[in-house]
Amino acid sequence: MTDKTAYEAGDEEEAALWVARHLSNAVDATAFSAWLAGGEGRRETFDALWATCMDDAVADGLRLHQQQERTVRNSHRARTHRRIAAGAAAAAATAALVFTWPQVRFALTPEQTFATRIGEISRVTLSDGSTVLLNGDSRIRAKIGAGRREVQLDEGEALFDVTHDPQRPFTVVADNSQVTVLGTRFDLARNGGRVDLEVERGLVSFESTSEQQSAVLVPAQHRAALVNGRITPPATLKRSSATDWQSGWLQVADMPLADIIPRLERWTGKDIVVEDPALLRTRAAGRFRLTQPEVVLESLGELYGFTVDVSGNAYILEKR
Numbered sequence: 001m002t003d004k005t006a007y008e009a010g011d012e013e014e015a016a017l018w019v020a021r022h023l024s025n026a027v028d029a030t031a032f033s034a035w036l037a038g039g040e041g042r043r044e045t046f047d048a049l050w051a052t053c054m055d056d057a058v059a060d061g062l063r064l065h066q067q068q069e070r071t072v073r074n075s076h077r078a079r080t081h082r083r084i085a086a087g088a089a090a091a092a093a094t095a096a097l098v099f100t101w102p103q104v105r106f107a108l109t110p111e112q113t114f115a116t117r118i119g120e121i122s123r124v125t126l127s128d129g130s131t132v133l134l135n136g137d138s139r140i141r142a143k144i145g146a147g148r149r150e151v152q153l154d155e156g157e158a159l160f161d162v163t164h165d166p167q168r169p170f171t172v173v174a175d176n177s178q179v180t181v182l183g184t185r186f187d188l189a190r191n192g193g194r195v196d197l198e199v200e201r202g203l204v205s206f207e208s209t210s211e212q213q214s215a216v217l218v219p220a221q222h223r224a225a226l227v228n229g230r231i232t233p234p235a236t237l238k239r240s241s242a243t244d245w246q247s248g249w250l251q252v253a254d255m256p257l258a259d260i261i262p263r264l265e266r267w268t269g270k271d272i273v274v275e276d277p278a279l280l281r282t283r284a285a286g287r288f289r290l291t292q293p294e295v296v297l298e299s300l301g302e303l304y305g306f307t308v309d310v311s312g313n314a315y316i317l318e319k320r
Contacts, residue, residue: 157189176210
């Protein structure tokens with residue numbers, strides 16, 4: 001660690017102590033002003049920490065102080081008790097900040113957002129060296145901190161090639177699921193109401209955050225999905241389709257139309273509307289050009305008995 005890094009880390013810890021003192025109203029204004037003036041960037045560090053460190057534990061310390069304040073106001077020894085209460089609250093808030101410091105510091109880590117337009121593919125490199133290939137109409141938000149790496153897949157699909165780092169787990173959150181790895185290559189996609197995972201290399205922990213279910217370990221050349229809040233058992237990939245969309249292709253085998261539609265919508269500015277649930281359950285197979293979504297839909301319609309009408313900004317699919 002360089003002297004500069006150590007100095008900055010010390011400033012962050014001191015800023016946390018000043019936040020704790022402000023929370024408990026135990027602030028020496030003169031000393032606080034002197035601290036702010038004593039180093040470049042201290043005001044920004046304090047303001048950022050104040051805005052982001054309202055952890056439940058810190059809030060509990062503040063509530064404790066407020067309760068104690070109400071109690072001592074009715075006491076004949078209010079002045080003495082206020083000093084005790086302020087000291088206790090400051091200690092509680094300080095202890096809470098020390099306990100939660102790794103989380104607070106991660107909250108201060110700058111977040112990067114990467115997004116693609118419809119039909120666009122883009123490769124980005126994160127600060128840890130990991131690469132992410134974004135499918136069309138996709139968006140991620142990434143925080144790469146000293147102790148952990150976290151990505152939110154807000155929309156679409158991404159192929160992750162994660163730099164191995166046993167000291168910093170790499171987590172991707174998508175809908176009500178969470179993927180955790182140390183270093184591997186996998187594809188994760190939000191497809192309508194489900195999340196699909198395909199693992200090309202390594203081992204991935206796949207977990208539901210909405211159901212009481214143990215994390216499912218998905219090995220290389222296997223796939224799994226989050227469906228109705230639960231992780232499906234891993235299934236062997238006869239061939240990986242995780243790289244097909246890189247070259248603008250969609251290859252499916254026995255896939256319901258309901259799962260094909262969100263994959264096509266990443267490549268068209270039009271919505272694909274199907275009102276008949278039975279039609280959504282139609283299972284299809286084939287290899288199709290993603291860059292020609294209307295042709296794909298018409299080909300599927302010819303094969304599986306439905307029509308495709310264009311209405312404004314939507315494709316309307318109806319059974320013949």
